[in-house]
Amino acid sequence: MKQAIPVILVLCLAVLSGCKIIHESEKTEMVSVGPEGDDARNEARLEDTFESQLLPLITTEPLDAARLREALASDGLEAAGSAHGNQGSGQGAAWNFPVRGSGVIVAAKLDTSARTVSVDVNDDGAADVTVQLGPVIRGTALRDIAPFYNFDDFRDQIEFAKLARAINDRIKPLLEVPEGDLVGTTISFVGVTPLKSPQEAMIVTPVELSFAK
Template sequence: MSTTTTKPSTRPGRPARRPAPKHRGRTIATVVVVLLVVAAALSTKVVSNDSELLVGPAAFDAATYGEQQFPEVVSYVEENAVDAVELATALQADPTAAQQFGVPSSSGIGAVVPVSFTGTVGAPDQTGLPVVTVPGVPAGFLVHVQFGPAINGTDLRDASGEVSLNDFENQIQYQDAGAALNDQVKTQVLAPLQGQDLTGRTVAVQGVVTLINPQSWNVTPTSVEVQQ
């Protein structure tokens, strides 16, 4: 019987993996923290206590808006006003003709048109507004003027077509802007007329009208001159 003897392998074995030193993990974590701190420092802007950056956007001041914008509206009307006779004659032929003289209203109903005329002030009708008889305006057209004390509508705000809801933070500011312009009419245009009875008087008027009803106008004046 032969005996087989297994010789031990002379091939060296693979050395066991040594665990990473514990301090290496702490070093990596420290480096990451340092990098984050440096990045935060680089992106941080130091602002002094009196910096304008600490002041938020100014609150909307309707009165200031009215004072600043009313002269612009007056200038726009002076430059673009359509004679009332021309406007009424065009509307008599084609009620949609108003669009060529003005801009669409913010409500989408009717056109907003700057207009001028000279006529005689009559008594108020069922609308509560005086009717101004304008020579040359076709029969069936009623020209009313808002002589106050209340001034309604957003005709002045919408006159140029360049002011929209997007110019304001919300609908309330948009409405307040229109009301502020109407207040300027009261103080700058109508205040000098207080105490005067305009019935039977001849007046030259420039203003804005929204032609919801093409044959019944409620004009918001930007200027009124009493001629006699």
């Protein structure tokens, strides 16, 4: 029995050495980095960056949508992206381009919460660009255009995805859309389009919209 006592002591020490005593201050810190802290951290990020960095990044020097299509045809996606856009995180992620344009709405899908219009920007009578109107804004283009939203700075993919939704929610109040049929109306927009190939259709998530009859 006396020989068993040292063995028990060794086992106890081994167990204790694998444990960590957590003080109350550390508990608070641990809670703040969990999933329940995602919204608070993203809100703080947007308070620091949304108006001061993100909106200026998109609106200061957006590329004309027709000019972007020409750059894609002549230079290819990678070259055009390196010159004018930012690539999202992950292998095969889309290049995201700040774009502007103006044209006549040739078709409108307004019977859904994710409303869109198709716009002719080169006066050929055909749709060249699809513009999201909300209130449901889809995609992550507004997040992925910004190099200062680095995936490595986030807890995980879930927190990163929540940031995209938070940005889209902030955009909604900026998008004022007139009532009624929009076909035949002229629309001007500034926003972001994600592209994975030079031929891919442009779907713009706007941060600025205006309409004129």
